[in-house]
Amino acid sequence: MQAYVQTKYGNADVMQLKDVPKPAPGPGEILIRVRAAGLNPVDAALRKGKMRMVVRLDLPGVAGSELAGTVEATGPGVTGFSAGDRVFTRVDVRKLGAFASHAAVAADLVAPMPRDLDFTQAAGLPLVGLTALQALRDELGIKKGDRLFVSGGAGGLGTIAIQLAVSMGAHVATTASPAGEELVRSLGAETVVDYRTTRFKDVLEDYDAALDLVGGQDLADSFSIVKPGAKVVSVAGVPERASARDLDAGPLAAALFGLMSAKVRRQAKAHGVAYRYLFMHPSGADLRALADLVDRGRLRTVTDRVFPFEEIADAFAHLERGRAKGKVVVELP
Secondary structure (H helix, E strand, C coil), rough: CCCEEECCCCHHHEEEECCCCCCCCCCCCCEEEEEEEEEEEHHHHHHHCCCCCCCCCCCCECCCCCEEEEEECCCCCCCCCCCCCEEEEEEECCCCCCCEEEEEEHHHEEEEECCCCCCCHHHHHHHHHHHHHHHHHHHHCCCCCCCCCCCCCHHHHHHHHHHHCCCCEEEEEECCCCHHHHHHHHCCCCEEECCCCCHHCCCCCCCEEECCCCCHHHHHHHHEEEEEEEEEECCCCCCCCCCHCCCCCCHHHHHHHHHHHHHHHHHHHCCEEEECCCHHHHHHHHHHHHHHHHHCCCCCEEEEEEEEEHHHHHHHHHHHHHCCCCCEEEECC
């Protein structure tokens, strides 16, 4: 089968389209014929080795974090799925394998696709959908009437986070360029700050929670706009001690994350707020919840651009320029 294989850590040239053996589904696994796969900043970070400390890849190996396709076969012990079923998944971060014509994935990480989505739309939902859902529901506990700030709302994750927060009853403020303002407002954002001309900390205050998708100065500024006692969750900042639990890592990783995050935690403490860095976890059950929201018209996917699979290098170049509005996806033949 054809697959996009990473041979070592580095720039884009360390990943190549190659013919590799087709996987067979093991116990508890589903063999999926991949029809489309989503690209994410985390894929580029993994390729560059920026996450080696927390996720060490077994190289060479097939890359890719999320996909949509059809069930081709099931392994021993799998129930509830049949050949031909349309499914989507965020694969195991330590195994990867989405950038290929076939992928063997643990059945508990797989869910039926939303009924009205095509494969390219569904392929861009798992990673951002799971991250947004787990951040808003599990970490921030967003409820009706909350005022939530989301940085970088026009990106793939931001577009989903805004919609989920609105569906939970929150009032959402976000940052976007003039080109992205119409999009984020159409998704439910009530307040939009043009990050090119205005620092959001100068115009926003007394928010109940913040979801940081940008990191750096945006993360530091987020601490100043939420109420004392509030919480800021980031997926772009620095891991902290609790992040080790997300990875099932031991006390050594927790101690290391504690050292890495010391400065950020001091900034949060100075404002009287809590800081949490989130590593999302794959979950078929959560994907079913997201599919239900899509099917009920409460969540829609936003796709920036679809590339043919053989142009995946160009797709990554487009993604890494950082201008995408929504998700970048590759479509397989």
